[in-house]
Amino acid sequence: MEAVREEVLKKEVLEKEETQIEKEEVQTKEVEETKNLEEELKLWKDRALRYAAEVENLKKAFQREKEEYYKFALENVFRELLPSIDNLELALKSFETSQNISALKEGVALSLRVLIQTLEKFGLRQFEPAIGEAFQPYLHEALHTEPHPEIENGKITRVFQKGYMLHNRVIRPALVCVCMRRQQEETQEKTTPEEENGTE
Numbered sequence: 001m002e003a004v005r006e007e008v009l010k011k012e013v014l015e016k017e018e019t020q021i022e023k024e025e026v027q028t029k030e031v032e033e034t035k036n037l038e039e040e041l042k043l044w045k046d047r048a049l050r051y052a053a054e055v056e057n058l059k060k061a062f063q064r065e066k067e068e069y070y071k072f073a074l075e076n077v078f079r080e081l082l083p084s085i086d087n088l089e090l091a092l093k094s095f096e097t098s099q100n101i102s103a104l105k106e107g108v109a110l111s112l113r114v115l116i117q118t119l120e121k122f123g124l125r126q127f128e129p130a131i132g133e134a135f136q137p138y139l140h141e142a143l144h145t146e147p148h149p150e151i152e153n154g155k156i157t158r159v160f161q162k163g164y165m166l167h168n169r170v171i172r173p174a175l176v177c178v179c180m181r182r183q184q185e186e187t188q189e190k191t192t193p194e195e196e197n198g199t200e
Contacts, residue, residue, distance in 0.1 A: 088108070123167040134155055144178075157178065
């Protein structure tokens with residue numbers, strides 16, 4: 001019997017030792033896996049920080065490029081305008097020495113044409129409404145109204161200043177005077193029959 005007990009005890013001890021070894025192996029594996037996971041986590045954190053730094057650097061670079069672009073975006077426009085400025089300066093000098101007013105006037109008109117053509121290259125378009133044209137609030141700005149014997153109500157009687165568009169967007173409406181004759185006539189026509197009815 002004692003031999004059986006010893007066998008049972010030996011088996012129990014062996015089983016305990018085996019379970020202990022298994023536990024230690026599992027713990028060792030868990031420790032190794034934890035270390036591996038921690039290293040991988042550290043690697044990914046490092047990569048994330050690097051990518052975040054790269055993104056931030058790219059943002060700064062784009063911002064610098066954008067600022068640089070806006071700073072010099074009009075360089076070509078100004079370069080094209082310089083000859084017109086030179087011509088106008090020459091015209092001013094010519095006024096001091098020349099007596100030929102018509103030639104000076106022609107020179108200034110030519111400089112103005114060149115200036116307008118230069119601006120048209122960059123999408124600026126000048127427009128002047130015609131007398132009698134219908135008033136359009138998105139193109140015209142009415143400075144005042146006046147009666148006119150020949151022009152219909154709501155139509156333009158005078159143009160004070162031309163308008164300008166940049167790529168089909170109005171940047172300055174034309175300044176105009178608008179006819180309001182018909183409304184005044186209609187009110188006069190309405191009062192006249194009433195007066196006549198009242199006198200009868």
